[in-house]
Amino acid sequence: MPTCYGKLKTALQMRPQKAVTKCLLCEQLTVFSMGFGAVIGVLVALNNVNVGCQLDMHVVLSQIKRPVAPAIGMFCQFIFMPLISxxxxxxxxxxxxxxxxxxxxGxxxxxxxxxxxxxxxxxxxDLSVTMTFMSSVGALALMPLWMHTLGRRIAGTATPAVPFSNLIVSLVALTLPLGAGPPHPIQAAKNGLxxxxxxxxxxxxxxLLVALVIGTYSYWYIVTLITLMDVVAASVVVVAGVFYFGATMAWLFSTHK
Incomplete structure (x- = not known):
């Protein structure tokens, strides 16, 4: 683990503050970590092309025009999850x-x-891709909203920065490879794909296995900063937000599919 992370961990444990003023993390960029990020990015882009070949774009467009299920997902993602977190x-x-x-x-x-x-x-x-797309678009407005409201209650006078560049890159990385596939899976089969x-x-x-194993190894220093209460708090968000509330909303608003 780089020395700076050890110092950061000690500082966070010994000097908890009432307001966030500035948190500086220095990451030791190595050839391995940079190469890992590049390889995963390429593999995900290639697999998104494969996923695009399985989509029925007519169904995706119909869900965007009448976004009942995506609206339920957006409510869970951007209303309940931020509040529970x-x-x-x-x-x-x-x-x-x-x-x-x-x-x-959250x-x-x-x-x-x-x-x-x-x-x-x-x-x-089809629904999963639609919800991922709409969630990425919605985050451009809703994530800054939460950061400038409840985020400022945590950070004090400072305004938490919103990673707009990362959000846009994620949106482009999703839409371009998926759009490379045929508009219908039957057409893909007819074309010999x-x-x-x-x-x-x-x-x-x-x-998923490479991202889990190699990613854990590459960013192990983050694991060393995690405490038991961090795990408990995150588990509450997962259990209450994802499993309980998400499953309840899915049951209440279930469609005939």
Missing amino acids: YGSSTLLLQNPVTRLGLFTI SCPGGIYSNFYTLLFEGDL KWPRKIVKPFSVAI
Whole structure:
């Protein structure tokens, strides 16, 4: 672990503050960590092309025009999740830095990996991609809203920065590769593109395993900063926000599909 992270951990434990003024993290960029990020980015982009070949763009467009299910997901993602993460961090965490971190995670949009899990577990891939797209677009406005309201209650007079560049890059990384696929999976089969369907699941599993194993190794220094209460607070968000509230909303507003 780089020395600066050891010093940061000691400082956070010994000098908890009532307001976040400035938190400086110095990351030791190595060839390995930079190469890992580049390789994962390329693999995810390639697999998104495979995922795009499985989509029915007519269904995706119809869901965007009549976004009933995406609206339910957006409500859970950008209303309940930020509130439960704010409550959990305020009640269970003492350090303002970790409070802000958990609240920020709860205010983030859904990730691209969710599409891979939906594909592997044979869920509604068209709906998953639609919700990921709309979540990424909505985050451009809703994430700054939360950062300038409840985020400032944690950070004090400072205004937490919103990573607009990362949000835009994620949106582009989602739409361009997915758009490279044919507009209908039947058309892909007629054009002789049967191999994407055969390799998309094994490729998705490989990407998830590589991201988990190598990613954990590359960013192990973050694990050393995590305390037991950090795990408890995050678990409350996952159990209450994802499993309990998400499952309840899915049951209440379930469609006929």
